[in-house]
Amino acid sequence: MIIDWNNFTPWSALAGGVLIGISASLFILLNGRIAGITGIIGGLFRPVAHDAGWRIAFTLGLIAAPMAWLLFGELPEITIDAGYGLLIAAGLIVGFSARYGSGCTSGHGVCGISRLSPRSIIATLAFMGTGFSTVYIMRHLLGA
Amino acid sequence: MKNRLGNASALIFALLSGLIFGLGLILAGMANPAKVLAFLDLAGWWDPSLGLVMGGAIAVGLIAFKIAGKRSSSFLGLPMNLPTSRMIDKRLVVGGLVFGIGWGLVGICPAPAFVLLGTGSVKGIVFxxxxxxxxxxxxxxxxYCKSKQASTKS
Structure with missing residues (x-):
């Protein structure tokens, strides 16, 4: 393992993490809801009366974030190297499996671990494990 | 009227929570798939940043969820919707494992996908x-699963 000190951004990572934590905290303490994007979006596929509003509002907040950022400065660099075929395949896999496993990086990884939920700790270990393995296979075995 | 106001404030705080979440992702570098992949690439030039994102978020979340766990309703008077399932089943584990494969392929997970939509990234929108x-x-x-279950029962 070689740490890439040039691209390691500890302070902005920590500060961004704290903001994510504040968001999840506000959401549970004020709205009584888990800030898990998979669950928030998933609920829209099963319409229940008076339930869609907050889900749409949270999602609009996420989408508006880069525009709000632009009021104060330039957006940081965003690089997507993957081609369209891979993006579509990965999107399908991520969408299906996040619902199948009842959560993603936000619901299990941030909120679930904060709740010390054994389910979420296991789910997070599982996706971290295959995430590391997938990148290893793609970059170091297949050389993609 | 109170109920209406309650609903309106719930919507405003949901929007605000989403906005802060998105700003956090951008500041943390999590909205940049290349940076996420650099964290997942342990054998290459490893960028540990994402670990600190999780650490920072969880440090704050631990306190909030400790408070939330002791309450039956939120500070806005809404029901506290904390997950109750404790079952560690096939779905949880297989779902997690497969999710990691999709995430590792391109470095995008659900929340950053919506932030990418806001940046107008065509590749982000395709994902x-x-x-x-x-x-x-x-x-x-x-x-399909439910209909299969129903037909085996009858």
């Missing part, structure tokens, strides 16, 4: 649409 189709396919799969 997002595929992800939403994947979630729709899950709903069809659920309907």
């Amino acid at each position: 997002l649409v595929a992800m939403l189709i994947g979630m729709g396919l899950f709903e069809l799969f659920e309907i």
Whole structure:
């Protein structure tokens, strides 16, 4: 393992993490809801009366974030190297499996671990494990 | 009237929470798939940043969820919707394992996909649409599973 000190951004990572934590905290303490994007979006596929509003509002907040950022400065660099075929395949896999496993990086990884939920700790270990393995296979075995 | 106001403030705080979440992702570098992949690439030039994102978020979340766990309603008077399932089953583990494969392929997970939509990234939007189709396919799969269960029972 070689740490890439040039691209390691500890302070902005920590500060961004704290903001994510504040968001999840506000959401549970004020709205009584888990800030898990998979669950928030998933609920829209099963319409229940008076339930869609907050889900749409949270999602609009996420989408508006880069525009709000632009009021104060330039957006940081965003690089997507993957081609369209891979993006579509990965999107399908991520969408299906996040619902199948009842959560993603936000619901299990941030909120679930904060709740010390054994389910979420296991789910997070599982996706971290295959995430590391997938990148290893793609970059170091297949050389993609 | 109070109820209406309650609903309106719930919507405003949901929007605000989403906005802060998105700003956090951008500041943390999590909205940049290349940076996410650099964290997942342990054998290459490893960028540990994402670990600190999780650490920072969880440090704050631990306190909030400790408070939330002791309450039956939120500070806005809404019901506290904390997950109750404690079952560690096939779905949880397989779902997690497969999710990591999709995440590792391109470095995008659900929340950053919506932030990418806001940046106007075409590749981000392609991923997002595929992800939403994947979630729709899950709903069809659920309907299929339930009908199969019902037919084996009868």
